[in-house]
Amino acid sequence: MELGISPWPSSFCSSVLDKLKASARKVRKIGEDDPRRIAHSFKVGLALTAVSFFYYATPIYDGFGVSAIWAVMTVVVVLEYTVGATLSKGLNRAVATLIAGVLGVGAHEVAARSGERGEPIVLGLFVFVLGAASTFSRFVPAIKARYDYGVTIFILTFSLVAVSSFRVEELLQLAHQRLSTVAIGVAICLATSFFVFPVWAGEELHKLVASNLEKLASFLEGLEAECFGEKARQQNMEGKPFLQVHKSVLNSKASEDSLLNFAKWEPRHGRFGCHHPWKQYQKLGALNRHCASSMESLVSFITTFREPMSKNTDPDISEKIRTSCVEMSSGSAKALRELSTAIRAMTVPHPANGHVAASLAASADLRRALSGGVALSEVTDIAAISFLLAEIVGRTEEIAGSVEELARLAMFKPVEPDCGSAVKPVADDEETTTRVAITIDR
Amino acid sequence: MELGISPWPSSFCSSVLDKLKASARKVRKIGEDDPRRIAHSFKVGLALTAVSFFYYATPIYDGFGVSAIWAVMTVVVVLEYTVGATLSKGLNRAVATLIAGVLGVGAHEVAARSGERGEPIVLGLFVFVLGAASTFSRFVPAIKARYDYGVTIFILTFSLVAVSSFRVEELLQLAHQRLSTVAIGVAICLATSFFVFPVWAGEELHKLVASNLEKLASFLEGLEAECFGEKARQQNMEGKPFLQVHKSVLNSKASEDSLLNFAKWEPRHGRFGCHHPWKQYQKLGALNRHCASSMESLVSFITTFREPMSKNTDPDISEKIRTSCVEMSSGSAKALRELSTAIRAMTVPHPANGHVAASLAASADLRRALSGGVALSEVTDIAAISFLLAEIVGRTEEIAGSVEELARLAMFKPVEPDCGSAVKPVADDEETTTRVAITIDR
Numbered sequence: 001m002e003l004g005i006s007p008w009p010s011s012f013c014s015s016v017l018d019k020l021k022a023s024a025r026k027v028r029k030i031g032e033d034d035p036r037r038i039a040h041s042f043k044v045g046l047a048l049t050a051v052s053f054f055y056y057a058t059p060i061y062d063g064f065g066v067s068a069i070w071a072v073m074t075v076v077v078v079l080e081y082t083v084g085a086t087l088s089k090g091l092n093r094a095v096a097t098l099i100a101g102v103l104g105v106g107a108h109e110v111a112a113r114s115g116e117r118g119e120p121i122v123l124g125l126f127v128f129v130l131g132a133a134s135t136f137s138r139f140v141p142a143i144k145a146r147y148d149y150g151v152t153i154f155i156l157t158f159s160l161v162a163v164s165s166f167r168v169e170e171l172l173q174l175a176h177q178r179l180s181t182v183a184i185g186v187a188i189c190l191a192t193s194f195f196v197f198p199v200w201a202g203e204e205l206h207k208l209v210a211s212n213l214e215k216l217a218s219f220l221e222g223l224e225a226e227c228f229g230e231k232a233r234q235q236n237m238e239g240k241p242f243l244q245v246h247k248s249v250l251n252s253k254a255s256e257d258s259l260l261n262f263a264k265w266e267p268r269h270g271r272f273g274c275h276h277p278w279k280q281y282q283k284l285g286a287l288n289r290h291c292a293s294s295m296e297s298l299v300s301f302i303t304t305f306r307e308p309m310s311k312n313t314d315p316d317i318s319e320k321i322r323t324s325c326v327e328m329s330s331g332s333a334k335a336l337r338e339l340s341t342a343i344r345a346m347t348v349p350h351p352a353n354g355h356v357a358a359s360l361a362a363s364a365d366l367r368r369a370l371s372g373g374v375a376l377s378e379v380t381d382i383a384a385i386s387f388l389l390a391e392i393v394g395r396t397e398e399i400a401g402s403v404e405e406l407a408r409l410a411m412f413k414p415v416e417p418d419c420g421s422a423v424k425p426v427a428d429d430e431e432t433t434t435r436v437a438i439t440i441d442r
Numbered sequence: 443m444e445l446g447i448s449p450w451p452s453s454f455c456s457s458v459l460d461k462l463k464a465s466a467r468k469v470r471k472i473g474e475d476d477p478r479r480i481a482h483s484f485k486v487g488l489a490l491t492a493v494s495f496f497y498y499a500t501p502i503y504d505g506f507g508v509s510a511i512w513a514v515m516t517v518v519v520v521l522e523y524t525v526g527a528t529l530s531k532g533l534n535r536a537v538a539t540l541i542a543g544v545l546g547v548g549a550h551e552v553a554a555r556s557g558e559r560g561e562p563i564v565l566g567l568f569v570f571v572l573g574a575a576s577t578f579s580r581f582v583p584a585i586k587a588r589y590d591y592g593v594t595i596f597i598l599t600f601s602l603v604a605v606s607s608f609r610v611e612e613l614l615q616l617a618h619q620r621l622s623t624v625a626i627g628v629a630i631c632l633a634t635s636f637f638v639f640p641v642w643a644g645e646e647l648h649k650l651v652a653s654n655l656e657k658l659a660s661f662l663e664g665l666e667a668e669c670f671g672e673k674a675r676q677q678n679m680e681g682k683p684f685l686q687v688h689k690s691v692l693n694s695k696a697s698e699d700s701l702l703n704f705a706k707w708e709p710r711h712g713r714f715g716c717h718h719p720w721k722q723y724q725k726l727g728a729l730n731r732h733c734a735s736s737m738e739s740l741v742s743f744i745t746t747f748r749e750p751m752s753k754n755t756d757p758d759i760s761e762k763i764r765t766s767c768v769e770m771s772s773g774s775a776k777a778l779r780e781l782s783t784a785i786r787a788m789t790v791p792h793p794a795n796g797h798v799a800a801s802l803a804a805s806a807d808l809r810r811a812l813s814g815g816v817a818l819s820e821v822t823d824i825a826a827i828s829f830l831l832a833e834i835v836g837r838t839e840e841i842a843g844s845v846e847e848l849a850r851l852a853m854f855k856p857v858e859p860d861c862g863s864a865v866k867p868v869a870d871d872e873e874t875t876t877r878v879a880i881t882i883d884r
Contacts (some may be wrong), residue, residue: 030581037581046575048601049566055605056562066508072605076573076598120498124491131518132487139472139479156518159490163497163514250735290738293692297739300732300833362575384829391742 029088039082039197047192051075067177074185084201084262090186092150097182100154101175104161108171127159145261200329202272203260203295209281211341212249212288219246219295220333228325238303249292256285271346278411284402293393298388321382324366328389331359332396339403348407363390465807481639482523489634500865509619516627526643528635532628533822534592539624541594543617546603546657550613554883565604573597587703595664643704644714651723654691655782659739662775670767691734698727715786720852733837740830742873763824766808771832773801774838789857790849798842805832
């Protein structure tokens with residue numbers, strides 16, 4: 001308390017402590033959200049430590065000398081989160097180093113014939129032309145997508161070998177050492193990536209598409225409960241969480257494209273064969289985004305129109321619209337959930353599950369009802385909503401078709417007939433009532 | 443002709459030639475689409491050749507020795523298409539190298555006290571812990587967005603210095619050389635990027651947002667001409683080019699985010715000050731995508747319903763709907779074009795230009811007309827289309843508000859009063875008639 005300054009440092013310390021605690025919580029959450037992130041960090045540490053021993057072990061060091069450092073560099077830049085990304089980068093790096101090394105040695109041979117003064121000029125010209133041409137090739141979309149990293153490494157290695165050739169006597173040895181150490185680095189990365197908690201880009205893509213289907217289903221379930229449920233009318237919809245759930249689907253294109261790109265590099269793994277139809281996930285993803293886009297339009301209508309059902313609406317019509325909307329949204333939601341489950345389990349989705357058919361029927365039904373002489377003044381807003389909902393039903397049908405196509409191409413297994421298969425399927429409206437368990441004594 | 447095999451090589455050659463020609467055309471088109479790509483390729487070649495001379499020039503080489511190669515590496519990986527990206531990578535690389543170098547030398551000092559057998563173990567432990575921790579930090583979104591490359595370089599340099607410290611006698615010299623050569627490489631990249639045909643990420647973002655507004659306008663113009671025009675009804679809409687034009691807007695999030703990220707690194711340039719409100723472009727971009735999303739829903743309705751106007755519709759109603767849709771789409775299209783022009787010219791958009799107001803009025807008007815006892819059966823499909831169009835009008839109003847906000851934040855200039863300002867604005871329907879040129883003699 002003396003001099004009156006002691007409260008300041010203590011409050012300062014506590015505010016710094018609070019901030020540190022908040023950051024620690026955030027960091028902890030990142031790890032808890034996906035523990036594989038922690039595993040990946042350990043993998044990088046492990047691979048780095050492993051490759052460092054090449055430097056510490058005297059016999060290996062004597063073989064490679066200072067070049068052993070390339071192995072360390074390779075590990076840092078090549079080891080990625082998924083196996084596919086690591087494979088893509090590793091192969092790009094190894095092959096680009098090989099080609100650039102050969103060309104670099106060739107460039108040296110040519111330049112060496114130009115005399116001592118001419119050599120740097122010829123080398124500079126080679127570096128300029130190949131550097132510019134390679135850089136331009138990165139603007140070609142097909143090269144950009146799959147070989148961007150390889151082109152960078154090509155320019156890097158070529159410049160390195162060509163430029164060094166002016167100073168280094170044993171150029172072939174340098175090129176050979178760089179190639180070997182890069183190969184060792186790539187091998188360590190691949191071993192770590194493949195064998196220590198592997199994360200497969202293909203599997204991630206598979207899960208991402210399935211979880212996007214679930215998000216679309218959640219949106220429709222929220223819609224059913226909050227907008228068309230008996231008690232839910234007349235509420236302000238803004239800020240409801242279900243109105244946000246489709247947004248991440250809308251923005252999933254970049255992740256899907258990059259996972260697809262890496263999945264193509266991956267060998268057979270788990271339940272995914274060599275010729276797994278990864279392309280089909282892209283098509284399905286586009287349909288998911290199309291569906292999410294319709295949802296986005298629906299959100300605008302729902303949040304703008306506070307009173308979806310006009311007060312002077314005929315109660316019969318009002319009830320008809322409400323039940324149709326309930327059927328459309330719940331049917332599509334169930335269909336999407338089933339499709340997602342089928343993808344996750346890699347089983348053929350049940351074509352006769354009837355949820356899509358039921359919501360299509362509800363949609364046609366509503367259309368007929370609305371066409372039967374209802375005055376538009378009664379239903380303007382809800383009509384717009386029901387039209388958009390009908391469109392979402394249409395999208396769901398397309399999604400179902402695409403999942404069936406995926407099941408066919410990827411040879412998903414048919415669902416094994418279980419005991420209940422002989423029993424007449426339970427109709428939707430009975431689901432909430434008590435079910436009787438049927439046990440069959442074999 | 444002898445042996446009958448000569449036709450094969452000739453047809454083979456011509457098919458190879460055809461393919462080569464096709465590829466050459468594609469490559470040429472990439473250059474023609476944006477000649478700055480060619481300029482960028484030359485810049486990379488130039489910077490590489492410039493940095494190579496550090497290797498050829500004996501006095502500099504004597505100063506840096508083999509480390510001079512780091513300057514070449516830096517140029518290859520740091521020189522990017524835009525100034526912002528180059529600055530971001532260059533500063534990340536320089537600062538990360540500095541921090542990691544200091545820590546690496548510190549780690550060596552600690553490890554050196556553990557005796558000859560303990561040293562590699564202690565060093566390995568350091569590399570493991572820092573490697574794992576840094577890798578984990580890359581999962582933190584805020585770090586990932588701005589410092590991902592810096593973290594990679596940090597791990598790289600730290601491992602390099604720490605591991606090398608076991609073999610290299612003159613560690614301080616190594617760290618110093620690496621830092622200096624990286625700094626030289628970064629300086630060459632920045633000089634090339636700033637002074638040779640600079641491409642500014644901020645300006646690209648500015649243009650991208652403006653061109654997205656134009657695309658939205660083109661969609662609405664196409665809609666007006668092809669769907670609501672007098673002659674255009676009853677056509678099959680699928681495959682019409684205007685139905686595709688909004689799609690690239692839908693998928694522009696990734697480009698906008700990355701350009702925004704780089705724009706923040708850029709200093710004052712051209713018409714863009716230090717505190718240009720780049721964040722506002724992100725908000726405007728989100729609204730553009732929202733609008734494009736409504737267009738996507740509209741496309742489904744337009745392509746599904748072959749006969750937007752039912753034959754048994756009252757001609758008056760039919761004409762009313764048609765003209766309202768024309769007014770809504772043309773008004774919004776004009777508003778969007780004007781907003782885009784205002785952004786490009788960096789002038790305050792005219793708040794009283796009236797196009798948004800006109801389309802809002804048309805939308806309200808149609809709503810009133812449809813509420814006035816029209817039977818829904820007459821207009822189901824077109825009603826859905828007009829509702830969605832009304833929503834697009836609403837989005838356009840939001841976009842106009844966001845552009846006005848941008849103009850305010852970025853202090854766009856007011857439009858200079860021109861000669862015609864005193865003349866009563868020409869009404870929209872008069873635009874197609876002959877205009878009288880008014881010249882005022884000063």
